[in-house]
Amino acid sequence: NAGVTQTPKFQVLKTGQSMTLQCAQDMNHEYMSWYRQDPGMGLRLIHYSVGAGITDQGEVPNGYNVSRSTTEDFPLRLLSAAPSQTSVYFCASSYSGTVSGNTIYFGEGSWLTVV
Amino acid sequence: TQLLEQSPQFLSIQEGENLTVYCNSSSVFSSLQWYRQEPGEGPVLLVTVVTGGEVKKLKRLTFQFGDARKDSSLHITAAQPGDTGLYLCAGANSNSGYALNFGKGTSLLVTP
Numbered sequence: 001n002a003g004v005t006q007t008p009k010f011q012v013l014k015t016g017q018s019m020t021l022q023c024a025q026d027m028n029h030e031y032m033s034w035y036r037q038d039p040g041m042g043l044r045l046i047h048y049s050v051g052a053g054i055t056d057q058g059e060v061p062n063g064y065n066v067s068r069s070t071t072e073d074f075p076l077r078l079l080s081a082a083p084s085q086t087s088v089y090f091c092a093s094s095y096s097g098t099v100s101g102n103t104i105y106f107g108e109g110s111w112l113t114v115v
Numbered sequence: 116t117q118l119l120e121q122s123p124q125f126l127s128i129q130e131g132e133n134l135t136v137y138c139n140s141s142s143v144f145s146s147l148q149w150y151r152q153e154p155g156e157g158p159v160l161l162v163t164v165v166t167g168g169e170v171k172k173l174k175r176l177t178f179q180f181g182d183a184r185k186d187s188s189l190h191i192t193a194a195q196p197g198d199t200g201l202y203l204c205a206g207a208n209s210n211s212g213y214a215l216n217f218g219k220g221t222s223l224l225v226t227p
Contacts, residue, residue, distance in 0.1 A: 004157075035217075042119075042203065042217040043158070058214060090157050104148075104215070106157030 006107035013081040013114045021076040021110050023091030031094045032074040036087040081114045119218035127224045136221045138204035139186040145208045147187045152201040194225045
């Protein structure tokens, strides 16, 4: 059981470049989300999806796009990378949106550096 | 954004000692979760508390949700080096739906 798989694990970008962080889950979960983790800031929600074809913004959505064409995949696109987007990115999924009694699974993270 | 304040930010103790980590907010949460994160990995869910005053135990870890559902604590008895990691609390409420508000974490180091 692969769980939540993120690729790439590490990436260095130049300012202004675009790229896509991939996230896939094999648990048939409806809910998927992207967080970024910065030193001293905890995890902050970027975008989330409650099912295929449905996405919504989280706390820090600027500079990122998402789409959900299938239940399994939830890619995060950086449109024009900026040094402020240097961070560790985590994808997460869960069976439902109700937190109580629901386990949220996180991927192993993608380390992104923008120079 | 509903703020969750965790304390202490860093904690270094010796094996066998007891410790308590706190997670406080001025907001009410419908549920609160505790995660542990090890270097280079994603957070792993430890427990979810839902009812005010609820106490849950996971081996040597005891989790409590405040009566007013604004705060929570994690107590570790007889800490072991394997308990080393970043402990995160995260709260959710009915208005935020799926969104979790995370605290900044408590970094715990347990030395032999």
